[in-house]
Amino acid sequence: MKTTLKHKFILLLFIMISISAFSQKREDNLLGTIKQINAGVLNVGYAEAGPQNGPVILLLHGWPYDIHSFEKVVPLLVAKGHRVITPYLRGYGSTTFLSQDTQRNGQQAAIATDIVALMDALKIKKATIAGFDWGARTADIIAALWPDRVTALVSVSGYLIGSQQGNKAPLKPKDELLWWYQFYFATERGAQGYAANTKEFAKLIWKSASPGWNFDDATFNTAATAFENPDHVAIVIDNYRWRLGLSKGEKQYDEIEIKLAASPVITVPTVTIEGDANGAPHADPVKYASRFKGKYIHLTFTGGIGHNPPAEAPQQFAAAVLQAYQLSKK
Template structure:
């Protein structure tokens, strides 16, 4: 399987998954792992990958569990909980022989990045996370939020029902269309864009992983026993100690942009926050230069003497 604009896909096995991933840029470059969200796929990074590869980064973009060619090898591989997503990231690094890497993501991918950075800080060089600190407080799942925000999360509650499971099974692309439209009201995506991503939703574990993810975060489904110890640690809201850049899209339809202070205390290393004009929830697809610049900004936050300030546009 190949993505002409991104390059050929590779495959590697971890304990729980056969992971399909893109590997671009120089082999000896500093590794950056880009993580997509739901309901999206690796094409969110179509323009980010070449920007980072041109700056000498080795860019690795996996399909998350339940998406595209990534296949579950065990029962644990079909869990959608946050601990599983973070553990997958570190397991992929182990399989690739990477001691450390930079993590960058949004939505599920941002959550995976925060989880892995918080639980395995020795493996993380830095984090870019859209919408900030994304480790879920499962214990507070029954606590309501503002009605205007609850309305945007309609699919959380839809997926809590068997009607929602049947709906997701039958209408994968059309549910994604509604979420994309609401999440990114200024993104003029095409039918071809949607169909390109929707191929990833044909994965045989897609429905099970998605349904479990939303039911678990609402406290409506138990986690897999293999991740119980990790979830107990996540319940303590562990900090991200690596350098971090957080981003909010000014046009995110479900997650209003903030100044970052509401979650800044969870980032105990050097931390920068930016609001990206006109960008919605699929921020790397909608504002690829801003996202790539955030990854490159981590070198400045690390104060690496051999890394001068960089920008994806070459300025």
Template sequence: MKTIEAGALSVAYLESGPADGPVAILLHGFPYDVHAFDAVAERLSGQGWRCVVPYLRGYGATRFLSSDTLRSGQQAALGNDLLAFMDALGIERAVLGGYDWGGRAACIVAALWPERVVGLVSCNGGYNIQDIAGAKHPADPDAEFRYWYQYYFHTERGVEGLSRNRRELTQFIWKLWSPTWNFDQAMFDQSAEAFDNPDFVDVVIHSYRHRFGVAAGDGDLDALEQRLADQPDITVPTVVLDGADDGVHPLQSDDKGARHFTGRYRRAIVPGVGHNFPQEAPEVFADAVVEVGRG
């Protein structure tokens, strides 16, 4: 484990592979951690890639540098963190690969700073930049049902539930979102240590409130959030990976996000895979990184 100061954070991260290899930055989601990419990083580093896997804000050993910083989980914070992390490590260009929150950060940097991105691998629907203005309108009933946890986090009952039962609740979510993935208790426990971060609850609650417009964002990120409100296109080479058994993002036959990708683009639907794509299908994810890494 390494740490580096980057923007508002001291970021904890794993690194493997040769220092002079092509760079892949791999980004986890909620409620997961860096170990989602263990097998992906092993496969890529064995092929000469430098793999960098950071804990997002609110997870693991990543910490805020100031007690005054809003414990924001908004999309602009995640994208800004990733850019600051690349700057701190002196990484000019990299392949970005992520899912869930990490996929959102990767999409944001790919959309707004494409000169820093060789290629993108994104899961769970692909285009993960939130349309916060549109979130006030209800989705279809099936999607609303699947968002129960987000509405739960809008309440003080949800705050207490996540605080008191963070391991039980997150393990329940793992099972719901990846119903065909036979993870064992040791695998979950390894990742669940990341949820003991003192800012985990605050960051998670803010994330799920801000995306629905029920919590104000960090004022320092307003300009960036306004840029994201335009739903910018992504021009870099992209592979989108969707698990056919994803329990939170049900498979859509029509690729609604494809219109936002104007460069080389491929979508793959993989049977037997749920929400935690890189940990459930590491070979497929690693191969996608190599594919987009060709530029």
């Protein structure tokens, strides 16, 4: 009997190891190899795929999502010869702070600076940068302030650069309603509520922001592991409080924020994207088109596409990224 139980245990252990190896292999096949590198104030976790000498594409996720939003996009870009880097933003996945003393700051300038620091650490002089939600805002900022680092830009929901001063102006009631979670996060109750119900909160946002996206539990659970990052809650709460002027940010980013408050134009080749069923707050594309002064194309993804186009329409999103890259060659 003891021998039988021992054999069963060994078999079970072998099966578990095999499943783990298969899962890692699957992730590697889709997103590339998961790596870590010190960059700026962070140790950044990122996926890398494609040839080292290929034109670089950076893919940036938003909240409450993670790098797996791009898992069906990456292989399409690699197939066209691109080197694709997909990092976890601060507060997500395996990206961690190098020092416990660093402020857990979620302001827009800090997140954009993180990505520039990552490019420096990886010795990437220039890249096509594509993103949605926080990732789109970050990509916009880099394109506006460091255009020499950007080959082309892809931004879901267009021009997302904001300022604390600009956010003081009240919106129409129906628009304020869409920002309910920002007001919730402004309270201590909201901070405690998000900490206690992070995954449930994220799933609610997924459903409301993309009402036509029938994602399964496996898709959500894969992404939700990124929210287990020890700094996730602090970064999210600070991000939304900063927008309302309830968090001061850090002085080292003051100069950048002054520039961003002036709503700088973006001159690099750009493709903006909007889903026809985006349930998250977003502006009419007509209102932000003038902020893009270079080669510019706007695309509306139809068929019930919501706030997360790379996951909901990966082939269309990959095509848009390749289109933006081609704009830079004309």
